Amino acid sequence: MCTLILGGCSQTKFVPKGAYLLTDIDLKADNKKVSKSALTGIVQQQPVKRILGIPAELWIYNLSDSTGKTRFKRWINKTFQKIGEPPVIFDSSLYASSLVGINQYLISKGYYNAVVSDTLTYQKNKYVKAKIRIKTNAPYRLSDYIITGSDSTLVQRVKSNSSFSLLKQGMIFDSDILEKERERIASSLRNEGYFFFNKSHIVYEADSSVGQKRVSLNLIVKNGLVYNADSGSVEEKKHEKFIIKEINVYTNYEPTEALVDKDYLGKFSSYTYSGLNIKYLNKRNVTSELINGAVQIKPNELYDNSKVNATYDNFSGLRMFRTVNIQFKELAKDSILSSSAGTTSAISAVNFVATKELACNIFLTPMLLQSYKVEGELYMSSEIWGVAGSLGYSHLNLLKGGELLNLSFNGSIDFLKGNREEDVINKVDKSTEYGVLSSIYIPRFLLPFNLQKRLILQSPKTQFTGGYNYQSRPYYTRSLVNFGFGYSWITKKKLEISYTPINLSIIKMSNDDELKENLKTKPLLYAAFSDHFISSGVLSVVYNTQRINSQDSYYYSILNLELGGNLVSLFNPLLKRVKSDADASVSSSIWGMPYAQFIGTDYTLVYNQRLDSKNRMVFRFQVGASFPYGNSAALPYEKYYFVGGANSMRGWQVRMLGPGAISDSEDDLDVIKGQRALGDFKLEGNLEYRYKLFWSFEGALFLDAGNVWFLPRDHMASKATFKVDTFLSQIAANTGLGLRLNLGYLIARFDVGMRMIDPSKPYGSRFLLNQIPTSDYFSYHIGIGYPF
Template sequence: MNSSFPLKGRGAKIGIFLLIAWLSSCNTLKRVGENELLLTKNAIYTDGERVLDEDARSLIVQEPNTRVLGYPLRLNLYNLAKKDPDSTFQAWLNRKPGREERLAKLLSNKQVDALGESFLVKGYSEWLKKIGEAPVIIDTSRSRKTLQRLKTYYDSKGYFNNSTTFEIKEEKRKQRAGIDYLISLGKPYFIDSLTYSIASPAIDSIYRKNTARSFILEGKQFDFADFNSERQRLTELFRNSGVYNFQESSITYNILRDTAETRDDQQMTVELNIENLRKRGDSAITTSEYKVFSFDRINVFADYEFGDDPGSMQSTEYRNYTIYFKDKLRYKPKALTDAIFFKKDSLYRDLDRLRTYRQITNLNTFKYPNIQILEDSTQSKLISNIFLTARSKYSLGLNLDVTHSNIQRLGIGFSTSLITRNVFGGAETLSLSARGTFGLLSDTSLPEDFFSEVGADINLTFPRIWFPLPTEKVIPYYMLPQTRISAGTSFQKNIGLDKQTLNSILGYTWTPDLFRKNTLELLNILYVRNVNPDRFFNVYGSSFRQLDNIANNYEDDPALADFFEPTDDPDDLRLIIPEGTTGFTEAVIDGMVNTTREDFIDVSRIEERRDRLTENNLIFSSNYTFTKNNKSGINDNSFYQFRLKLESAGNLLSGLSYLVPFNQNDNDNLLVFGVPYSQYIKTEFDFIKHWDLSRSNVLAFRSFVGIAVPYGNSESVPFVSSYFAGGSNDNRAWFPYSLGPGRSSDINDFNEANLKLSFNLEYRFPVVGNFKGALFADAGNIWNVWDNVDDPNKTFNGFDSLADIALGTGLGLRYDFTYFVFRVDAGFKTYNPAEAPSKRWFREYNFGNAVIQIGINYPF
């Protein structure tokens, strides 16, 4: 949803002036005592060098008040609150004698107290204190605690002889100071030798074979983090080598320092100890050697409910698995066993357990499984019991939305879906969905202001790669393979050219791990039919105005008289849509009217664009998308993500044309079902990087490069496969489709092209509570390249065209609802390539011309 910023004129200037005056008048030291110092900054120095490491800085106990763009907003909000709001209420009671008695007659004492508690001044003060922040007064006891933390931290890095102190640095400004924490590191300690003592022979054997990747190495500086990493590595190693019950607490280290005069005082000996398994009994703790276990039996309990008696179930054997069920086995055995990575006589591996959890959950048929690992009676083999609880066979969803945009005055949308699980007994999922949007258009000049769009889809998902040839060796089941077959259709009325679409997809997805995902659409068929192509000049108003302005030069030609209609201005005529626009264009192109060369070129370009955007499209394409990221969790603010997509359209039909004779149109394009099929190749690269700057301040960057090149049966890329610029997730200083192509100024059209460059930089910071702020800069544009558009204003012509990159800057406000983020961004056109070169910078850089973009969640 987009709308223009309404702040204009004198009111905006007065409001900004009052805001600046209020911020300037706030007394930062209002709550700072006469003999107290307000903490303004902290700094850590090791041997005179400034420390920027966030791990070290996080140990500081007392941090300065938070700032928003350098201004202590929360502190000054706190200072605005009344120090003692109860006294304000008492003063109100004392203004007139007897007021308290009169209130007491009307209300009980308890109610009088409640009235005082809810009194406006107190409520306002409490709210300010809640969202504000009390001044941070320097507390030397907390500074000493910080020193203790820093000493322990650098001890863990091998600087056992470090010494710490702090200095309070008073500023020139009154009652303000910073604290410098000074650490003298001393000489670091190194690992001289590594020995080990391992109680269990099985553990000793595994350890000896896997020392190459150890984090603890001779000659390396002591670092406690290496010992934690090594403990985790060994625990994973043993648990993935058959020792299912290995305990991390069995691993300990002895660190020794030889004080003999012949030895360097900074050298240390590390002894690794791995003890036996400790078991807590009813009355004592016993120990036993760790053993390597393999599986003897694997039991799968289908349709299991909590409290069921497994002994009362029926069972069947399938490939060394025992499957238990109640009355009837509703699942194909292969569908169940393919999701389980434990194998009879194979060693236990924690990795197989994790993969089993993931794959069973990925089936979308069962709830989160319960996997039980037991030793058999001989205590030499394992038994695995896997309990599966089925999800509901059917589920129904319904959503309702109310929307408003620059196109829709009011829109009411709905969507509903019916999901059926385990359709064919192999954990397949069938989804039927329908959607619709109905409402009123913002453009009341159209004959009808009612619009509608309805659609329906059917999706069938298989939890495996559905392909004639075996694929298990290339894409094993632990990669969560899926096959999706879908078909859908949609119908529009009074939206653009009223498109009708038919779409069908055969695609595959697989995820080798949590950080990588592959998507292959082997076949994606899309048919787009424009029901009302004659409405082109009603929809693309800029193209009509350009054509009408050209036609004004020839409106006195008698041969063109039937193409015009009068307007409110008796001296002005306008082309009739569509008869006049079509007739005038044909007359110019066919040479029936004598025009200038420039007008002929412009009319030809307009007609070429109209023909391209009104033609029906048939797209047979295949595409592959690879996505990778290293985000470790929802709270990880330092990560990267990139996406690579390759798409090819029309090659299958082009190959068939050598076997099957296709019809051709007047332009020698091959036709399928009477429609020229599209042929192009397309590639996209999208890269995102986030940096955590500290204290919830994040710098986010995104770059996008995309190009689609037509060839063979096409001279241009279809509208649905082209690029546009502007919008809440792109360049926020422009509305969607309003930027570009290049330096053209068709700002009222749905502008699109086949080359796009986009770069975004955003600084995100906390404001108050769940409110977050942002400063951003968006750069980019779209161009036509290697297609049938030859307008130099719209085409990419080498490095010189980079001067057409538009720049939008602005600020935003977000509210974090935990599950999603609601955001409002105000974008300003900083550099507009559509303007004359001398007017491109800061031409409309004011609140009156700001563009407001509203979105859900962060744009990248």
Template sequence: MKKYISLFIISTVLLFFVSCNSTRHLGSNQYMLTKNVVKVTDLRDDRLDDLYYLVRPVPNKKFIDVFPFKTWLYSTFQPTVDTLTGEVIKDTKFKKWARGYGEAPVLLDSAQISYSVEQLKIELRNKGYFNAEVTPEVHYRKKNKLASVTYYVQANSPYYVQNIKYDIDILRYRRLILQDTNNSELKSGNIYDATQLLREKDRIINSIRDKGYYHVPNNIVYFIIDTIQKENANNAKKLVDIEIKVDLSRITDTTIFEKMMYRYKFNNIYIYTNYDPSLNYATEPMDTITFIRSKKDPTRYFFITPQSVRKTKKNGDYKFFRDYRYRTLSDVMYTKKEVSYARSNISRSYKRLNDLRNFRTINIECEEVKSKLDTVAKIGYLNSIYRLSRNKIHSFAAEADVRSDKTNIMLSYSNKNIFKGAEYFNINGYFGMDILFKKTNKFIIYSNNAEAGGEISLDFPRLFIFRKTQNIESLRYNTQIRVGTHWQRAASLYQRLILNSAFVYNWTPTYQINHSLAPIDISIVKIDKYKGFDELISRYSTAFRKKYEENVLVTFKYIFNYNVALPDKRNSFSLRIRLESSGLTVCAVNALLSKSTKPLNSWKFFGLNYATYEMTDIDLRYYHKVNKKNSLAARFNFGVGIPLFNSTVMPFEKSFYLGGANSMRAWQFRTLGPGSYYSSERNERSGDVKLEMNLEYRGTIYKFIKYGVFADVGNIWLIKRDVNMKNAEFQFNRFYKELACAAGAGLRLDFNFFIIRLDIAFPIYDPNDPEGERWVNKLDLKKLYIPLAIGYAF
């Protein structure tokens, strides 16, 4: 206890010294600004949480939000100055470096306070608080020459939108705008918000342009705001009317007025597949290839390549170098000839080109074809110009997933355009080990499990078979074929080899939703049991022993992902649902074609037993942004697998497990559960039912140094009763009593591109301990678990 008191006293004295030293060169009427605070005194509105960032000046940054280290450096290493003349008498390179690295103290400034008050009032008016009052209050610590400012905000009652009117003088645009009002962000009854007006203006302009009106200036749309000085029945609510004006009163150029009346169509397409902004395309010799897709598509596609990027033969003659198959790119360009101009077509083309993963930058512009301007029908044409700067086609990568319970190293090679059709080829290999802590009189790190494997995959930027589906608006898609192998060694017990192949469709109808469908996914599991393994597991039930048999999995898989940020932009959530059905197709074929009267559990697939089961796994995550530096994260995960027909247990590869750096962090990898089954032996724990809930508060200490405080609750269970594993099966009348509980805290080093996470977790309730010993009444250092990992747990 004395050590902690001494540390507190030393820290306090150091803080006092640093603060005083930072201000010793200030004048008699100068004060160093240490903090700005904005307090809204009369209401709670999440939209006002960021008012603090409008206040000026911004105080000096502090190391771990406590010590103004850079200011101390700047003030401490000032040059020696003649007090009479002000001339520098002595200075050194080190002092100059220290001042350059440091920061001059930010001073209290009355003019900046007045400016901040006005900025706060402007922002409050923009948020609907037209009668807000802002009162600054300066707090001085004259002895230390320090000051802080608190801005007290009395927002008063906000104004609510009552009536929304449209006044549209341009007849060509009137119907288009009125037909699209359902998509308006402005709603009667909402609090007035100026940012909504700006978004509404952009929406109206874009809706007109999407109907072919290419030359629509932004200034034809503006708003008239009318505050209504009357009260509602409750004598409290203040109201505002909004009139949306669309007219030509702000257009002074007659040529623009004429072009506004023309509806435009797309014409031909010009494509620079290897665009280099450093080249002078006005003088650079070019090769141009004209491509026509089909008779149904009248568009002419001009593929333009600078001669300087072509390959050459040994004799010096040029050989034309084609970057891509022409159909690959033309298939994802939606600015086709005779199609009415719409920004949405350009956006869709951009998205689909970006999905090819071949281009570093994509620039799409339109150029008017003046020779095709029809002045009678008021129709014009636009050529589309695509400037595509390529990514590196070949790439090598090395990744490491380092955790305190499991470590993996992966090497991979990828080719983004292997067959000139933007096919994405990837081959990878990995090696990993489970890292376990053996408890004796000391903690000893050892590894008795290892795994290795690799995978070859090929992604095609189209959906095989479903050709017509690819024309659906905004749909993004690809087809993947992959084969792989996975080898695992479990101590001195057995080796497992898994051969896998799959055919997968992936499609994304919106930014929030993603689907993945594998109509066929085949895995062959071979097991090499070491001497003594059968004897070791003979004490367990027949169902448990079947988990370690060779089998074949012929699986149908579907994965649904939904990610959405709520309108307030402070909350978001994600939902992932995984469905698997294995062996049912093979069962049906066997039942129809086989003349054998053998029972279901004796059917074979290429000489091996095949597993039949149904499985679902639901993962729901919620994130709440408390402020710019702190957030709250929660996860709910539930999964269940049911063996059917040919199988009495779930395959080991498909069983659920908990523990480790990313789930139930107070337990080591695969060591929790099932249920309240107790065993003094340490072995891999797996189950058929999983339930896990996590809650974590994430905060910032200083810049990239962050922290987390968390709680984990969960367990796994068997779906069927096992006579040799008491209380391991799921039962509704007791499962809630078998939920393990843990808590902990940790540090995170957030470098944006990756995060290093170190947690300290301890069990609060362990259902696998003997009855009467499950609640942890005191902190036992032997039960602490310290997982290290890359990235967040969820």
């Protein structure tokens, strides 16, 4: 076995005689404006992949043997070679081609006088390292530009829109920006009815003879081409505007059937609604209102490519169609030419008859309407272990109007180890919880007036939510019923906004006599674990740069704001007043339950950076604060923050960390074992390095840091209170390893977190890495999906 492992550790085992293993490429430029990732992507050979400096995949590959004499050994060899990575044999021709590519890239970015130097270091052990240095020197810049063309009308249209131009005097002469300007002009003209116009009709003439590394530019708007049947030649012709003559929507189109059945489209039944010809096969599968709301293209209006894109977005946002295909056909008396929206090839400018009318055909292929989802989680530490799961059901078109129904049934069971036998509350050894959540999303605003026509909104939805949750603890039983009603939409700036003006919850406690007796001298938790009524409004704003089917870096941020009890407080003179058994305070109530009055806000930022095709670095930052006022002296239990668990601080289980520097052995804070880690202020940061291992397995290294605190108030333990001068010393931290099985449609995850800094320990003993680790330091999590 040792021989096998040592053989695998030989990196040059499969490097032929006279060849070299490429182990490193050190590429640096003296200009930070030059993208290193772009330069690295040009290099056609990448060195051996390393994980923490170790070429693990190459070692696995080298465990194979090219001379497998038995069937079993050949299978073993194939397995090692499949999950491993073969050696990167240095190819001088690919290396030379890469240097040429780097030079061409620098020229395209305006660095015409850049100098690229390189050094190859060959070592006796068959290794070679490359060192590439780039000196960009001063770039060429744009001195000025003019817009010309033979069609004065079109030239004037381009000039009138030049305030949005990407070309600026003095800018670096970057070919990427020039290309984006062509796309911008083409998009602008297509939004004004010029259907056949594309970026190939924009060309540049550059003049660098002005000197001083300056370039004068002539932007030329070219005419289209038209075939003259009489002369049999292609001639120039001015671009013309097109109007939409008719719109045909095929609501249950199947492209595979259309390929084999020439008369397939003729079998569709049809009816007209608001100028749309809605076609269906066999039976109607969607309502007329749904189609009319999604289609932004209108009959007898000029062609507008932005409305085509909005129609795509609206149908995609419904999440009930597998594919959406919008095609346009020029209507002509003598001949017909088809073209897809967004076609950019030069041939799209060739037409036979210069008509001004288009037929729009929208082909919708439905998805499977019903689906099920099963999720589970297993967690374990020295303090608590348990299992949780859920069963979900979705229907994408409940009432044929694109209504999305979601049902989720969930449950969990926890086993907790108590360590304070004298405290009646800590006799907890088992807790169970189950519940049901439901939601229905209607793809339009339910309002007495038509707001959608007044505002430009994408994917408007009205949402109804409801749920029931039951918790059974040895010291109490708790039931929660909630209902919500609100709206969501997407703005032009890709902000996803959700506003829930009605968010109601009723929380009832039972079997809690011992709990109440114990908490009578602890008003904070007494209020949290009492019957209460919540009426709040929630505003959520999400910004996401992630693109579908893209592996590029992206980030998203979520901002939430919740106000509770303000509307109800207007009726205080009409409400009954109740007295608390804990501190004799008096508050207004509804149905005998005090209503909660509070304000809360939280912010989440996630940045997912693509390092290369097999490695990513993901960062998350979270901060949140809530504060009771008016009718409430404390927050409802549901509105407190907590950390820990499979998606948070993975060195701890859920609600087992904090608040602040409080420890289990201290009695100066009202705590319940297994429920104690509450706070109205949360601060957390996470860093995770994700890397491809082999087959569908991925690895992860992570670091989590954060905690929860209470905001300053009377009768609160100082160790649990957030203070500017002490909170840094109360930040907890853990590191850990993760293994993920990524099957595309399912990601199974196993994470092991190890505590590094534990603020519950005495000051001076909180750093744990200089101590011998015990089982208390570790937490184990099995879950579905990435943690963030």
